[in-house]
Amino acid sequence: MAKNKHLTDAERLQIEQWLKDRVSIKQIALKLDKSTSTISREIRSRAITSIKFVPYRTHNRCVERYDCHKHYLCSDKPNCTKRCSTCNLCNELCEAYQEQPCYKLFEPPYVCNGCIEEHQCVLRKKYYLHHQAHEAYREMLVESRIGANITEDELLVLDEIVSPLIMRGQSVHHIVTHNPDQFEVSEKSIYRYISGGLLKARNI
Structure with missing residues (x-):
């Protein structure tokens, strides 16, 4: 359970x-x-x-930061001899800036x-x-409740009924139509709960 x-x-x-x-x-x-x-x-x-x-490191996230040899991006510092890629203003000033993502975040x-x-x-x-994760969940729960008076316990019961059937390939419309006595919320509300991530079933 x-x-x-x-x-x-x-x-x-x-x-x-x-x-x-x-x-x-x-x-x-x-x-x-x-x-x-x-x-x-x-x-x-x-x-x-x-x-x-990171403290004490250049604020440069450009994919070319190690190979770039540009100079003089700062018009107000014509006498600067540093490579722009070693400056904290590089990403802000360079039109060729392309941020490098961390590929570890994709796995x-x-x-x-x-x-x-x-x-x-x-x-x-x-x-x-x-804390932020739970607050985001609470906010989404409140938004998804708009138009329907439902408690968290009632949402849990709804989840236990609806999600297994959806995972077996049944549509929300089919579930509500063939089990009218089990639902006190509308078909539209159920779709909203699914879209809001409040049920185990995902949008299909």
């Missing part, structure tokens, strides 16, 4: 700590008795982007929590932070 429950703030705190400790997504899922896809989706959808820079765990290179990496970062 635990696998059907939504993540709590305490569980999100555990996820943040385990990511910092470099625990794999699969192991986190086992520890919380959730599916791996649930934990993976939680991390990817609620991670926040950070533009913080598990999808965030910089626990990365051994995080303290020296100049690229844009992503972090999973439990």
Whole structure:
């Protein structure tokens, strides 16, 4: 039954700590008795982007930063002899700037929590932070409730009924039409819950 429950703030705190400790997504899922896809989706959808820079390193995220030999991008510093790629203003001033993404963020765990290179990496970062993640969930829950009076417990019951049927290939319309006595919310509301990520079933 635990696998059907939504993540709590305490569980999100555990996820943040385990990511910092470099625990794999699969192991986190086992520890919380959730599916791996649930934990993976939680991390990817609620991670926040950070533009913080590494102290004492040049703030340059350009893909050409190691090979670029441009000079004199600063019109107010005509006597500067430094390569522009070694200046913190480079990305802001250069028209050829192209940001290099961190390709580690495209694979598990999808965030910089626990990365051994995080303290020296100049690229844009992503972090999973439990407080922000839970606040984002709460805000989405409130937005998805607009037009329908439903509690979290009622949403859980709805999830247990609807999601398994959708995962077997049934449409929301078919489910509601053939089980009219089980629903106190509209078909439109169910679609809204799915789109908002409040049910295990995904949009298909």
